[in-house]
Amino acid sequence: xxxxxxxxxxxxxxxxxxxxxxxxxxxxKPITVQYPDRLKEPVPxxxxxxxxxxxxxxxxxxxxxxxxxxxxxxxxxxxxxxxTEGKKGLTLIYFNIYHGKCxxxxxxxxxxxxxxxxxxxxxxxxxxxxxxxxxxxxDLIEQFIPQExxxxxxxxxxxxxxxxxxxxxxxxxxxxxxxxx
Amino acid sequence: xxxxxxxxxxxxxxxxxxxxxxxxxTVIERRxxxxxxxxxxxxxxxxxxxxxxxxxxxxALQKEDIIPDQVHPFLFKIAPYxxxxxxxxxxxxxxFGAYAFMEDxxxxxxxxxxxxSFVVIGFMIGGWASNNKWSLLGGMRSAAQMISxxxxxxxxxxxxxxxxxSLNLNKIVQAQGALPHEWYxxxxxxxxxxxxxxxxxxxxxGNRVPFDIPEAESELVSGYNTEYSGxxxxxxxxxxxxxxxxxxxxxxxxxxxGGNLGYEYLVQLPLPGREPMKIEILGxxxxxxxxxxxVFIIIWLRWTLPRVRIDQLMDICWKYMVPIGFFIVMGxxxxxxxxxxxxxxxxxxxxxxxxxxxxILIYFVYRVYRNLxxxxxxxxxxxxx
Amino acid sequence: MNIxxxxxxxxxxxxxxxxxxxxxxxxxxxxxxxxVIRFILHLDGEIVVRATPDVGYLHRSIxxxxxxxxxxxxxxxxxxxxxxxxxNCNVGYAxxxxxxxxxxxxxxxxxxxxxxxxxxxxxxxxxxxxxxxxDLGAYTPFVHALREREHIFDLMEILTGTRMNNNYVRLGxxxxxxxxxxxxxxxxxxxxxxxxxxxxxxxxxxxxxFIERLKGIGVVKAEEAIHFSLSGPNLRGSGVDxxxxxxxxxxxxxxxxxxxxxxxxxxxxxxDSYDRxxxxxxxxxxxxxxxxxxxxxxxxxxxxxxVPKKLILPEGELYHxxxxxxxxxxxxxxxxxxxxxxxxxxxxxxxxxxxxTLSDKLKGMMVADVIAYFASLDVVAPExxx
Numbered sequence: 001x002x003x004x005x006x007x008x009x010x011x012x013x014x015x016x017x018x019x020x021x022x023x024x025x026x027x028x029k030p031i032t033v034q035y036p037d038r039l040k041e042p043v044p045x046x047x048x049x050x051x052x053x054x055x056x057x058x059x060x061x062x063x064x065x066x067x068x069x070x071x072x073x074x075x076x077x078x079x080x081x082x083x084t085e086g087k088k089g090l091t092l093i094y095f096n097i098y099h100g101k102c103x104x105x106x107x108x109x110x111x112x113x114x115x116x117x118x119x120x121x122x123x124x125x126x127x128x129x130x131x132x133x134x135x136x137x138x139d140l141i142e143q144f145i146p147q148e149x150x151x152x153x154x155x156x157x158x159x160x161x162x163x164x165x166x167x168x169x170x171x172x173x174x175x176x177x178x179x180x181x
Numbered sequence: 182x183x184x185x186x187x188x189x190x191x192x193x194x195x196x197x198x199x200x201x202x203x204x205x206x207t208v209i210e211r212r213x214x215x216x217x218x219x220x221x222x223x224x225x226x227x228x229x230x231x232x233x234x235x236x237x238x239x240x241a242l243q244k245e246d247i248i249p250d251q252v253h254p255f256l257f258k259i260a261p262y263x264x265x266x267x268x269x270x271x272x273x274x275x276x277f278g279a280y281a282f283m284e285d286x287x288x289x290x291x292x293x294x295x296x297x298s299f300v301v302i303g304f305m306i307g308g309w310a311s312n313n314k315w316s317l318l319g320g321m322r323s324a325a326q327m328i329s330x331x332x333x334x335x336x337x338x339x340x341x342x343x344x345x346x347s348l349n350l351n352k353i354v355q356a357q358g359a360l361p362h363e364w365y366x367x368x369x370x371x372x373x374x375x376x377x378x379x380x381x382x383x384x385x386x387g388n389r390v391p392f393d394i395p396e397a398e399s400e401l402v403s404g405y406n407t408e409y410s411g412x413x414x415x416x417x418x419x420x421x422x423x424x425x426x427x428x429x430x431x432x433x434x435x436x437x438x439g440g441n442l443g444y445e446y447l448v449q450l451p452l453p454g455r456e457p458m459k460i461e462i463l464g465x466x467x468x469x470x471x472x473x474x475x476v477f478i479i480i481w482l483r484w485t486l487p488r489v490r491i492d493q494l495m496d497i498c499w500k501y502m503v504p505i506g507f508f509i510v511m512g513x514x515x516x517x518x519x520x521x522x523x524x525x526x527x528x529x530x531x532x533x534x535x536x537x538x539x540x541i542l543i544y545f546v547y548r549v550y551r552n553l554x555x556x557x558x559x560x561x562x563x564x565x566x
Numbered sequence: 567m568n569i570x571x572x573x574x575x576x577x578x579x580x581x582x583x584x585x586x587x588x589x590x591x592x593x594x595x596x597x598x599x600x601x602v603i604r605f606i607l608h609l610d611g612e613i614v615v616r617a618t619p620d621v622g623y624l625h626r627s628i629x630x631x632x633x634x635x636x637x638x639x640x641x642x643x644x645x646x647x648x649x650x651x652x653x654n655c656n657v658g659y660a661x662x663x664x665x666x667x668x669x670x671x672x673x674x675x676x677x678x679x680x681x682x683x684x685x686x687x688x689x690x691x692x693x694x695x696x697x698x699x700x701d702l703g704a705y706t707p708f709v710h711a712l713r714e715r716e717h718i719f720d721l722m723e724i725l726t727g728t729r730m731n732n733n734y735v736r737l738g739x740x741x742x743x744x745x746x747x748x749x750x751x752x753x754x755x756x757x758x759x760x761x762x763x764x765x766x767x768x769x770x771x772x773x774x775x776f777i778e779r780l781k782g783i784g785v786v787k788a789e790e791a792i793h794f795s796l797s798g799p800n801l802r803g804s805g806v807d808x809x810x811x812x813x814x815x816x817x818x819x820x821x822x823x824x825x826x827x828x829x830x831x832x833x834x835x836x837x838d839s840y841d842r843x844x845x846x847x848x849x850x851x852x853x854x855x856x857x858x859x860x861x862x863x864x865x866x867x868x869x870x871x872x873v874p875k876k877l878i879l880p881e882g883e884l885y886h887x888x889x890x891x892x893x894x895x896x897x898x899x900x901x902x903x904x905x906x907x908x909x910x911x912x913x914x915x916x917x918x919x920x921x922x923t924l925s926d927k928l929k930g931m932m933v934a935d936v937i938a939y940f941a942s943l944d945v946v947a948p949e950x951x952x
Contacts, residue, residue: 004501007501007774008501010774011774011775014772014773014774014775015482015485015486015773015774015775016545016548017548017768017769017772018485018486018768018769018770018773019481019482019485019545020545020548020549020552021485021552021765021768021769022217022481022484022485022706022769023217023481023549024549024550024552024553024556024558025216025217025218025219026213026216026217026564027549027553027560027561027562028219028553028558028559028560028561029559029561029566030215030216030219030220030221030566031219031220031713031716032219032220032221034221034224047723048723048724048727050724050727050742051723051727051728052727052728071639073635073639073640073642073643103642103731104727104728104731104733105641105642105645105731105733106727106733106741106742107638107639107641107642107733110736110741126727214705217706218705218706218709218710218713219709219710219713220709314588314590315590318609318612318933390703391703391775393703394934484705484706485704485706485769486703486704486773486775487699487702487703487704487770487773487775487776487779488702488703488704488775488779488934489775489778489779490778490779490932490934490935491612491932491934492612492932493778493779552765555761555764555765556761556762556765557758557761
């Protein structure tokens with residue numbers, strides 16, 4: 001008998017308390033923001049440093065070492081570096097990132113050795129940009145070296161490679177100096 | 182002939198008004214739900230989201246009318262209309278204010294209870310005709326729930342009938358007064374309990390949380406609603422929200438002296454072919470205000486409480502509501518016989534009950550304030566964000 | 567007269583031959599956050615006569631992919647083993663490889679790993695408890711729990727750079743350092759979190775309808791829990807006080823002081839669904855205590871030790887387990903000593919073993935209780951299917 005009335009009292013008391021809590025939420029400000037047009041400041045300004053937005057490449061800093069391509073577990077980065085005439089080290093021929101596959105795991109950015117001296121930002125870095133909408137999935141492939149320039153560089157690099165191969169062959173087939181003469 | 186024309190015109194106006202009210206209620210519910218969950222509800226379509234329901238209705242109208250294979254076509258199509266009809270018929274005798282009713286029925290409250298049973302047929306037919314085991318389960322549960330909860334509803338209403346001496350809703354309203362201590366709920370302690378019995382049973386009748394087993398994800402599927410899409414689905418939901426208005430209106434009329442202001446400020450509207458229509462605006466607005474408070478309470482309960490299980494629901498009905506209902510009916514019979522109106526005992530009871538209820542309300546407001554203080558939240562009073 | 571589940575079960579054995587059952591599919595689409603898991607239920611009216619879970623809808627061959635990737639490149643995949651608590655899975659894998667390869671981890675890196683683990687433990691329990699309340703019909707506590715998760719995500723964004731699937735841990739340390747204003751923000755958040763937990767309890771934890779829905783449902787006694795190999799909050803909810811953070815002593819948990827939360831049968835039998843819910847709530851409070859202790863002990867230092875670029879683990883196998891929010895998360899690595907890639911990586915998750923209790927426990931329950939029991943086990947589909 002007592003449990004009968006205790007049940008009724010318990011239900012009423014806890015419902016009362018629950019209703020008081022929900023009503024108290026009506027007098028608080030909602031925490032949602034009305035994106036994108038009714039914001040106080042644009043969202044990228046509120047993001048912390050080290051935020052992993054979309055990938056970007058600083059073409060001038062890149063040494064075309066391909067460490068990022070090796071580090072990526074899902075083959076997001078497609079790049080090639082070859083030797084060209086007059087430049088020490090490799091030249092970047094093309095660098096494509098398929099943003100649609102990237103999972104922002106940070107393995108490529110960590111692997112990049114080239115760094116800007118003042119800002120310590122690597123050649124391959126994360127921007128704070130997170131809005132990446134495209135209408136076709138082929139729009140999601142970003143080519144950091146435009147097509148024509150890449151073709152020209154590729155032609156230049158292959159010409160240089162052929163020239164070097166020819167020079168090497170001539171050096172091998174040329175008469176060797178006699179030992180002791 | 183004129184009479185028939187007026188009947189049709191008034192029926193169409195009435196349907197239009199109720200549909201618009203039910204539609205706007207959906208938006209208001211979503212805004213309230215949003216604020217209770219620390220978010221904003223829909224506020225982009227129209228000013229503060231007021232036109233969202235038209236957008237939803239237009240979207241549903243454009244959908245393909247999918248009728249699943251192997252259903253019973255006639256029953257499948259007619260089920261939403263039965264539910265719709267069941268809800269809309271109940272609003273006929275309810276006096277929204279002094280003279281704003283569709284028809285002054287002498288069997289007022291009895292008619293309301295009878296037509297509210299139409300929805301049971303609608304749900305059962307909808308559940309069975311859908312050719313889906315989950316819908317069948319949902320429909321059967323819904324039928325059991327609604328039929329069981331009609332008994333406590335009727336018992337609570339009997340308390341009011343005993344106190345008023347008439348089934349006519351107008352006379353019930355006139356027997357109450359304008360001030361709180363003249364409302365039926367504070368007249369005697371049995372009517373106070375009857376209010377809670379009626380409110381909870383009406384929630385169960387209307388399939389609202391905590392008793393919304395048939396409709397809101399009847400354990401992961403949508404119960405009798407599963408196979409309905411487009412405008413048929415909307416008819417079910419329109420009926421549910423219109424039912425909220427019915428519950429609010431009934432509670433106001435029966436327990437809170439709906440629309441009664443103690444005086445009448447009449448406006449006569451001359452109409453060709455019949456006697457001038459009497460309109461009383463202030464009473465109507467006062468009635469609407471009281472109804473909206475109860476609609477707000479129902480919405481508020483939905484977003485606070487979890488659902489009960491079907492056997493617990495039956496337990497609540499048959500082990501708690503019905504015995505307490507019988508107890509209050511017997512108590513009211515004895516009270517009405519022994520305590521005459523306007524005597525000392527009656528007056529003291531009324532004042533004491535009003536004082537206790539006011540104290541409970543103030544304590545509730547204090548709890549709300551205390552919640553805000555405990556969580557160190559900032560108080561922000563603007564309802565439009 | 568109280569009809570217990572045992573009475574119903576004994577009745578079922580007789581009735582199920584009569585052919586009155588209907589077979590329904592609680593299909594792969596669930597309107598809740600458990601993921602894609604399917605049950606085939608045979609119902610006699612409202613009561614479940616037989617239940618068969620059907621898993622595999624989220625299988626992504628993570629273990630097979632591990633056989634083709636070097637050890638350091640597999641780290642982002644471990645995020646996705648349990649995407650609700652990614653740092654825990656990261657740390658589990660990193661500890662397994664480091665133990666097998668005898669790699670060193672600097673001190674600050676271990677403290678930062680523990681910080682990430684406890685924060686994601688709180689986030690994961692919030693989601694588990696929130697999903698339980700939304701399955702029971704209370705929509706508001708779920709949204710409040712998600713709101714708190716958003717605050718934790720903001721903190722994880724500063725700590726690791728992303729909100730979910732952080733890929734924070736590397737072999738030999740962590741990948742990103744934080745400065746002191748992160749610790750201030752964390753401390754302020756913890757102050758707010760304590761108040762939120764109290765409010766959450768008052769809103770739904772002590773609600774009579776909620777208690778009545780959960781008490782006495784799916785009682786798993788202590789011997790049964792050990793027999794089924796349950797772990798984590800499911801095991802502790804049945805009264806067995808085994809917590810891998812105390813028994814296995816990995817990272818620096820032996821330097822910290824916290825209680826092992828055990829279910830006590832607050833409103834029903836020990837080991838019912840309310841106990842499992844309660845254990846998760848109390849564990850969140852213990853995690854908050856742990857976080858404060860970590861904040862006071864963390865020192866400056868390096869965050870990643872030097873690890874050979876081409877790491878080859880010695881031949882042999884190792885099983886290392888950690889306490890993930892859903893139970894014991896174990897990584898069994900078999901290496902053949904010659905390749906850069908492992909021979910086999912087997913991931914043992916707590917949710918998968920929790921699923922094995924279902925065909926026994928669901929007999930005799932009503933359909934509504936199936937939902938309540940399943941939600942109280944806090945199963946997520948990615949852990950079940952990997």
